[in-house]
Amino acid sequence: MNEEPLLQIKNLKKYFVVQRSFFGRPISVLKAVDDISLDIYKGECFGLVGESGSGKSTIGKMITNIYSPTEGSIIYNGKDLTKMKKNERRNYCKEIQLIFQDPYASLNPRMTVGEIIAEPIKINKLLPSSKIESRVSYLLDCVGLAGNYRNRYAHEFSGGQRQRVGIARALALNPKIIVCDEPVSALDVSIQAQVINLLSDFKKEFGLTYIFIAHGLNVVKHISDRIGVMYLGKIMEITDKKTLYDRPIHPYTQALLSSIPVTDPTLKKERIRLEGDIPSPIDPPKGCHFCTRCFKAFEGCSEQQPPLAEVEKNHFVACRLYEK
Amino acid sequence: MLLEVNGLKTEFFTKKGTVKAVRNISFGLAKGEILAIVGESGSGKSVTSLSVMGLIDYPGKIVGGEVVFKGKNLLKATKRELQKIRGDQISMIFQEPMTSLNPVQKIRDQLLESIKVHMKLSKKDALLRAIEVLKLVEIPSPKTRINDYPHQMSGGMRQRVMIAMALSCHPEILIADEPTTALDVTIQAQILDLLYDLRKKIGMAILLITHDLGVVAETADRIIVMYCGRIVEEALVKDLFATPRHPYTIGLLESIPKLNEDRKRLYMIKGVVPDPFSIPKGCSFSDRCEHCMEKCKHNVPALIQSGNQKVRCFLYGDALEEKNE
Numbered sequence: 266m267n268e269e270p271l272l273q274i275k276n277l278k279k280y281f282v283v284q285r286s287f288f289g290r291p292i293s294v295l296k297a298v299d300d301i302s303l304d305i306y307k308g309e310c311f312g313l314v315g316e317s318g319s320g321k322s323t324i325g326k327m328i329t330n331i332y333s334p335t336e337g338s339i340i341y342n343g344k345d346l347t348k349m350k351k352n353e354r355r356n357y358c359k360e361i362q363l364i365f366q367d368p369y370a371s372l373n374p375r376m377t378v379g380e381i382i383a384e385p386i387k388i389n390k391l392l393p394s395s396k397i398e399s400r401v402s403y404l405l406d407c408v409g410l411a412g413n414y415r416n417r418y419a420h421e422f423s424g425g426q427r428q429r430v431g432i433a434r435a436l437a438l439n440p441k442i443i444v445c446d447e448p449v450s451a452l453d454v455s456i457q458a459q460v461i462n463l464l465s466d467f468k469k470e471f472g473l474t475y476i477f478i479a480h481g482l483n484v485v486k487h488i489s490d491r492i493g494v495m496y497l498g499k500i501m502e503i504t505d506k507k508t509l510y511d512r513p514i515h516p517y518t519q520a521l522l523s524s525i526p527v528t529d530p531t532l533k534k535e536r537i538r539l540e541g542d543i544p545s546p547i548d549p550p551k552g553c554h555f556c557t558r559c560f561k562a563f564e565g566c567s568e569q570q571p572p573l574a575e576v577e578k579n580h581f582v583a584c585r586l587y588e589k
Numbered sequence: 590m591l592l593e594v595n596g597l598k599t600e601f602f603t604k605k606g607t608v609k610a611v612r613n614i615s616f617g618l619a620k621g622e623i624l625a626i627v628g629e630s631g632s633g634k635s636v637t638s639l640s641v642m643g644l645i646d647y648p649g650k651i652v653g654g655e656v657v658f659k660g661k662n663l664l665k666a667t668k669r670e671l672q673k674i675r676g677d678q679i680s681m682i683f684q685e686p687m688t689s690l691n692p693v694q695k696i697r698d699q700l701l702e703s704i705k706v707h708m709k710l711s712k713k714d715a716l717l718r719a720i721e722v723l724k725l726v727e728i729p730s731p732k733t734r735i736n737d738y739p740h741q742m743s744g745g746m747r748q749r750v751m752i753a754m755a756l757s758c759h760p761e762i763l764i765a766d767e768p769t770t771a772l773d774v775t776i777q778a779q780i781l782d783l784l785y786d787l788r789k790k791i792g793m794a795i796l797l798i799t800h801d802l803g804v805v806a807e808t809a810d811r812i813i814v815m816y817c818g819r820i821v822e823e824a825l826v827k828d829l830f831a832t833p834r835h836p837y838t839i840g841l842l843e844s845i846p847k848l849n850e851d852r853k854r855l856y857m858i859k860g861v862v863p864d865p866f867s868i869p870k871g872c873s874f875s876d877r878c879e880h881c882m883e884k885c886k887h888n889v890p891a892l893i894q895s896g897n898q899k900v901r902c903f904l905y906g907d908a909l910e911e912k913n914e
Binding site for chain 1: 629630729743745746773774775776777778779781782800801802803804806807826827830831840841842844845846847848849851852854855856857858859861862
């Protein structure tokens, strides 16, 4: 992984103004993503985990141009996407696609599945209209919906099948990167496995790069190569999955990992029990955002935000315990 | 047995036809025990718990069986008698705490409601009891939080309030329908610990409805696996996770990514849960099963004893289910 990153996120910020004064000055601001930098390499699957309100989905939405960042840059193939004109950006957007969480809300109920998958191809004028039909059949075939499914409407499908349609739609434009925003959390366990296997097959087959956003840590661990752990708009720890699960060093990662229920009743592990709730992202704690719930917090934690530092090779952590 | 369910059948009469949501289910719940019912969507696990509480409404109907609580059949009880038991001796918590709390009422009034109905306490004592249960579920500064509205609380707090409400009248059975599904993992861990501690402290039995086998492994004593309205396997938790018997249970366990091992591919159960109107004639799992034999397609196997466990599969015996569904 010594090559140039395919996608580079630099000091990315997204602030939402929650309340404005009478004259339009922002009074309270929600810092959904607060100064995050990431490198994503070609062919890898980068997992982003975090609890609700951590800003993981907001990053995904900025990469796919649904939100425009407040500050910072997203560099894809050496070009800064945030500084592009609209037309120019559209060309690049083709190469970065998104799979949504809720397969019930993300498919238009008035369109047949064939139309849903053909739509991005038509809009981007990727193929002459005579060839669209065969492309749609091919894509449906890929996701395991061969046969006469293309004339059916979304409501005729089960959750797992809808998610397959969503995947086919994302693949329609031959993307390089797919942002998967909680693609399996709405599905049953037996269906989850099918969709995860499908995604890992496509990664090899089409040479895709994934940004996999989820809160289910076991799922993320299965599919990802490297993982970033987020908490209240900040990245707490980034490393490859093996190191993260074997030797997590940030207290939050440790607590998060220990609170996953394990399907083995004989394994009575010591659970690190976090006190309290996740603070509101509108008014996060001063200093390290995690300091109010941290079981290793000391005095300095609430004063200064720790920077994300490399403590060993390819293992980054933002915690004052490991500051040099 | 504190609660005994015998041959329970619940059906929904819809325009498209009859859906047999729960098909002849029997189980018992002992005092102080945590029994988990596990299944995917459409397996009938929630309908089972609602039937126990007598909360099935049109177009659904309990068409057979009995629910015996302390020697009394709840299905034959009058509305009055049921109301006395519900919320007092058997209480229930639901998945989404926001939709089950009243948004325009203070926590205080909602808590006091069930205490007023079931316990003969003076206003002052009722309030003290309400604060006491909030303390029990570990809500910080309960005396001030009791005057909050639900929207002022976080998801985890709301679920604690729900639990407090359910516990306010010393119930003997708590039915928890997916109590942690809507919560984050660190909060889920808190709530599960709380339920586990409360069971020890108060000695109540818990019927835990969930789809998460990890949650079951960490909290429950006994487990029932349901598929398409039938029990397919019943065992002690330690036995089930060590030696799962039914192909569906095995498949479910295999298809969950494990934290402590690395695999290239996940095991997949092929196909999808069948449509409730077209469940296979024989064993409901036959169309997805790897070990499907000819007889599986035509006959329904009985729930038979196999070692310490009960399993409904022809791989472990030839007994047929009686035809009374």
